[in-house]
Amino acid sequence: MINILLIVDNKEKRNVLSQIILKMGYNVTCFVSENEILKLISLNPPNLIIVDYDTKSIDISLFLKKIKVQFKGDNFLITTIVPKDFKNYEEIKLSDFVINDFKDINLLKQTINSSLKIKNTLDSLSKNNQELALNLYQLDVMYNTSSKLAGTLDKTKLIDIMLDGLEKSLSFQLSFTLIYNAQDDLTLIINSLHPLSKRFEQAIKLRALLSYNNLFDKKEALCELDSYNIKTIKHVKHPFNEYDLNVFNNDSLFAPIATEEKFFGLIEVFREEEFSQEDVTCFQTIAKQVALPLESAILYEEIKNANIRLEQLERLKSDFISIVSHELRTPLTAIKNSLEIVLNGKTGELSSSGYKFMDMAKRNVERLSGIINDLLDLSKVEAGKMEFRFKKENINATIEFVKNTFENLAKEKNIKIKLNLLNDNPKLYIDSSRIEQILTNLISNAVKFTGENGKIEIETKIIEGENINESLLYDQDIKFLNKKGQYYKISIKDDGIGIDKDDINKVFDKFRQIENSLNRKTGGTGLGLPIAKQLVNAHNGFIWVESKVNEYTKFSFCLPILNDREIFLLNLKRRFDNIVQNKQSLGIVLISEPIELEKSLIFDIKDKNLMLIRQKTHEENNFYFEDNKMKYYYTLINNADKFALDFILKKIETHIKNTELNNFCDKIIFSSVLYPNECDNISDLLNKIMYKNVGEIEIEGKNNGK
Amino acid sequence: MENELKKKILIVDDEIDIVETLKFILEDAGYQCYCAFDGEEGLNLAREIMPDLMILDVMMPKINGYKISRLLKYDNKYKKIPIMMITARSQDEDKLIGEETGVNEYITKPFELDFVVGKVNEYLKAE
Structure with missing residues (x-):
C-alpha cells in the first residue's frame, strides 16, 4: 500500500488534495505538528510527502532540511506546492518536485504518479546497491582469504584463515570443522559466539561424525563412535550465555573440505538469519579453496617428516663410517x-x-x-663436516704443483703432461689443499688410464655461466649454476681408453665402479671421483666428464669467480648451512656500528618469533659493549631452523645491496654456540664465541679509522 | 756418558704397539726415548725427566693429550718443550683446539715413521 503524507494546514486545500489522492487509490495521512510528522516518518516512512508552502505552523525551508538530514537513507520524495507567483525557489531547493497550481488536477496526478515511479526505481536501485555492497564485501573477504590461504603451508593456520574468512563474510553463530589427519585421527574445531552446553557439544560431535561417516561411506556402528579419539579445540568469543540444541534449528550450511581426489574434512556453520544464495556461494567457495592448500600442507608435512628421517639415517651412516674409520686407523x-x-x-x-x-x-x-x-x-x-679453509688464491700454482708430483709416474709410462694455463688468471676463493685433492684424483686417473706414450693436457679458461652445457651436469649440480657469473674452468684431457656412453655419469657414483674397468687392476678405490665431485660442489662449482671410447676422456670442473660481496654472502650461507646441519645456535657478533643492520635485522628477527637473546651488559644499552675501543654488538639466535636462517640471510643480503660497504659494520663474526645459557656475561660469551671462532667475515673496504 | 748427550723424547700413548714402533725408530735415529702409557704417568714423567720433545696421543686414559699440552705450555718451566700430537682424527676442529693448547705439530694416523723422524729432527737439530 502506498502512503502519502500531506502537510497542509489549509483545511480546504487539504480536503481537496486528500480526496484526489484517495481516488487515485493511495493512503493519505495528514499532519501538521512537526513532532508528529517526524515520529510518523520514522515509524512508517511514507512513499511521498506533499508539503504546502503556505503552511503556517511549520517553517518549510527548515523542515525540509530537517527531514532530509534525519532520514538520509530513506528515499522518499517531497513535493512542495507553492503559490502562483512564487519566486523564492532557493528556500525550497530540497524538495524534489514543485507544483504551482494544484488545482490542475491532471498535473497533480501526473506529478504524484511520476514521483512514485521514481521512488520505486530509487528503492530498487538502493536495494541492488546494498546487495552489491554485500557481494563486494564477500568477494573481498573471499579474495583476501584465498590469497592468505596460498601463503601458508601450516595446517592449523589454514583452518584458522578459512574460519576467519567465513566469519567475516557470513557472521555465523557457530561453526564446527572436522579435520581428518590420518586413519582415525580426527580433530574437531568448534568456533562459537557463546559457550556450549555439554549435551550440545556431544551432539555436535555426533553430528560431525555422522556426516563424516556418510561422506566416507562408512558402515561402522555408531556405538563405536566413543572409541574415536577426537581432539576437540574450542574457540568461544563471549563467556556468557550458553548454546543448546536449539541452535540446530537455525539455518545451516554444510560443505565437505575435499579436492577431487582427497577428503580432508567437513565444515558446518549455523546462524539465526537465513543464508542467502550469495552466502551459500561464498561459503562453498571458501570451503573449496581451503582444500587445495590443505592437501599441499599435509603433503608438505609428510615430506618434511620423511626428510627428517632420511637425514637421521644419513647422519647415522656417516657417523658410523667416521667412527669405524677412526677405529681402524690405530691398528x-x-x-x-x-x-x-x-x-x-x-x-x-x-x-x-x-x-x-x-x-x-x-x-x-x-x-x-x-x-x-x-x-x-x-x-x-x-655430512657437511669437512672443514674448508677458503682463501683467495691463485689456482695455477696448485695445478703446477700437482702436475709436478705426477711427473715421475708419467715418465714411467712415457706420458707427456702438457700445461696450457691462462696467464692472466683471477684469484679464486678456494681451499687449495682440497683443490690439490681434486686435481690429484683427476690427474692420477688420467695417468692410470692413459697408455704408454700417451698425452695428458691440462687447460684452464674463463667461461660464462650461461655457456655451460647443463646437459653434461648431474641434476643436482645445476642448482649451483649462476648463469650470470663467470667461472674458471680447469680441464684434464687424456687420450686413454675412454668411458662408455652408458657409464659416463656413473663415474661420480660412489661404490659404483664401472665393471671391467681398469680400476681394479690399477688399484683405485673407486671413491676418488665421487670425492672430487663433492669437493668441487663444496666450492659451489661443478664437475663433468666428456669421453669417447678409445679416443679421449676429458674431466672438467668450474669454480666460480667471485667478488668480495659474493664471497661474503657465500660465507654467510655456508656458515648458516653448517649451523642448521649441526643443530646449533647461531651467534652473530657485529663489530662497530651496525645501526642500519640492527634495525633491519634484529627487530625483524624478533617479529619472526625467533628466539633472540641479548645479554645485558649495560643497563640502558643492553646490546652492545665496548672493549679495547671496539664496539661489539651481538645477537644470539637460538633454535633457528633453516627457514629462519634463510630469512636472516636474505635480510643481510638486501642490506648489503642497499648500503655502501663503509656504512656496514666492519666485521661480522658468526659462531655456532652450543650452550649460550652457560655464559654469565657477555665477555664470557664472547670468549666462547672467539674461542670457537668458527667464522669471521670481514668486509673489505671497511673504514678502519672509526 | 753417551746417553746424556742424546736428546730425550717422551712418548705418551695408551696404544703399546704404536709406542713400540715409535720408540724403535726414534732410538734408531739416535734419540733417547721414554715411554708412558696414560696421561697421568706421562705428565709426571715429563716433569721428572724434562724431555726435549714430547709425542702425545689425544685420547688417553686419565688425562688426555690436550690437557697435558695445556698444563705444560702454561708452565714457564716446561713451555719450551715441543709437543707433537698424534690423532686418528684429522678434523680441523681438533687442530684448532690444539693450536689453543699450544701443540706444535700434528701427526695424523696412519702416519709415516719417516715423516715423524723428519719432524723430530727439525725440532731438535735446529737448536
Missing part, C-alpha cells in the same frame, strides 16, 4: 709402522722373498689406508 698405523721398520732392514737383513712379501703387505696396508681415508673424506664432506 693400521701399528701394522704399517712395523712393516716399515722391518723393510728398512732395521731388524736385520731380509731374504729376497721375505722382502717381497713384506713389501706386498706394505703396499696393501697403504691401499687399505687410502680406502679408509677416502671413505672418511667422503662421509665428512657429505
Whole structure:
C-alpha cells in the first residue's frame, strides 16, 4: 500500500488534495505538528510527502532540511506546492518536485504518479546497491582469504584463515570443522559466539561424525563412535550465555573440505538469519579453496617428516663410517709402522722373498689406508663436516704443483703432461689443499688410464655461466649454476681408453665402479671421483666428464669467480648451512656500528618469533659493549631452523645491496654456540664465541679509522 | 756418558704397539726415548725427566693429550718443550683446539715413521 503524507494546514486545500489522492487509490495521512510528522516518518516512512508552502505552523525551508538530514537513507520524495507567483525557489531547493497550481488536477496526478515511479526505481536501485555492497564485501573477504590461504603451508593456520574468512563474510553463530589427519585421527574445531552446553557439544560431535561417516561411506556402528579419539579445540568469543540444541534449528550450511581426489574434512556453520544464495556461494567457495592448500600442507608435512628421517639415517651412516674409520686407523698405523721398520732392514737383513712379501703387505696396508681415508673424506664432506679453509688464491700454482708430483709416474709410462694455463688468471676463493685433492684424483686417473706414450693436457679458461652445457651436469649440480657469473674452468684431457656412453655419469657414483674397468687392476678405490665431485660442489662449482671410447676422456670442473660481496654472502650461507646441519645456535657478533643492520635485522628477527637473546651488559644499552675501543654488538639466535636462517640471510643480503660497504659494520663474526645459557656475561660469551671462532667475515673496504 | 748427550723424547700413548714402533725408530735415529702409557704417568714423567720433545696421543686414559699440552705450555718451566700430537682424527676442529693448547705439530694416523723422524729432527737439530 502506498502512503502519502500531506502537510497542509489549509483545511480546504487539504480536503481537496486528500480526496484526489484517495481516488487515485493511495493512503493519505495528514499532519501538521512537526513532532508528529517526524515520529510518523520514522515509524512508517511514507512513499511521498506533499508539503504546502503556505503552511503556517511549520517553517518549510527548515523542515525540509530537517527531514532530509534525519532520514538520509530513506528515499522518499517531497513535493512542495507553492503559490502562483512564487519566486523564492532557493528556500525550497530540497524538495524534489514543485507544483504551482494544484488545482490542475491532471498535473497533480501526473506529478504524484511520476514521483512514485521514481521512488520505486530509487528503492530498487538502493536495494541492488546494498546487495552489491554485500557481494563486494564477500568477494573481498573471499579474495583476501584465498590469497592468505596460498601463503601458508601450516595446517592449523589454514583452518584458522578459512574460519576467519567465513566469519567475516557470513557472521555465523557457530561453526564446527572436522579435520581428518590420518586413519582415525580426527580433530574437531568448534568456533562459537557463546559457550556450549555439554549435551550440545556431544551432539555436535555426533553430528560431525555422522556426516563424516556418510561422506566416507562408512558402515561402522555408531556405538563405536566413543572409541574415536577426537581432539576437540574450542574457540568461544563471549563467556556468557550458553548454546543448546536449539541452535540446530537455525539455518545451516554444510560443505565437505575435499579436492577431487582427497577428503580432508567437513565444515558446518549455523546462524539465526537465513543464508542467502550469495552466502551459500561464498561459503562453498571458501570451503573449496581451503582444500587445495590443505592437501599441499599435509603433503608438505609428510615430506618434511620423511626428510627428517632420511637425514637421521644419513647422519647415522656417516657417523658410523667416521667412527669405524677412526677405529681402524690405530691398528693400521701399528701394522704399517712395523712393516716399515722391518723393510728398512732395521731388524736385520731380509731374504729376497721375505722382502717381497713384506713389501706386498706394505703396499696393501697403504691401499687399505687410502680406502679408509677416502671413505672418511667422503662421509665428512657429505655430512657437511669437512672443514674448508677458503682463501683467495691463485689456482695455477696448485695445478703446477700437482702436475709436478705426477711427473715421475708419467715418465714411467712415457706420458707427456702438457700445461696450457691462462696467464692472466683471477684469484679464486678456494681451499687449495682440497683443490690439490681434486686435481690429484683427476690427474692420477688420467695417468692410470692413459697408455704408454700417451698425452695428458691440462687447460684452464674463463667461461660464462650461461655457456655451460647443463646437459653434461648431474641434476643436482645445476642448482649451483649462476648463469650470470663467470667461472674458471680447469680441464684434464687424456687420450686413454675412454668411458662408455652408458657409464659416463656413473663415474661420480660412489661404490659404483664401472665393471671391467681398469680400476681394479690399477688399484683405485673407486671413491676418488665421487670425492672430487663433492669437493668441487663444496666450492659451489661443478664437475663433468666428456669421453669417447678409445679416443679421449676429458674431466672438467668450474669454480666460480667471485667478488668480495659474493664471497661474503657465500660465507654467510655456508656458515648458516653448517649451523642448521649441526643443530646449533647461531651467534652473530657485529663489530662497530651496525645501526642500519640492527634495525633491519634484529627487530625483524624478533617479529619472526625467533628466539633472540641479548645479554645485558649495560643497563640502558643492553646490546652492545665496548672493549679495547671496539664496539661489539651481538645477537644470539637460538633454535633457528633453516627457514629462519634463510630469512636472516636474505635480510643481510638486501642490506648489503642497499648500503655502501663503509656504512656496514666492519666485521661480522658468526659462531655456532652450543650452550649460550652457560655464559654469565657477555665477555664470557664472547670468549666462547672467539674461542670457537668458527667464522669471521670481514668486509673489505671497511673504514678502519672509526 | 753417551746417553746424556742424546736428546730425550717422551712418548705418551695408551696404544703399546704404536709406542713400540715409535720408540724403535726414534732410538734408531739416535734419540733417547721414554715411554708412558696414560696421561697421568706421562705428565709426571715429563716433569721428572724434562724431555726435549714430547709425542702425545689425544685420547688417553686419565688425562688426555690436550690437557697435558695445556698444563705444560702454561708452565714457564716446561713451555719450551715441543709437543707433537698424534690423532686418528684429522678434523680441523681438533687442530684448532690444539693450536689453543699450544701443540706444535700434528701427526695424523696412519702416519709415516719417516715423516715423524723428519719432524723430530727439525725440532731438535735446529737448536
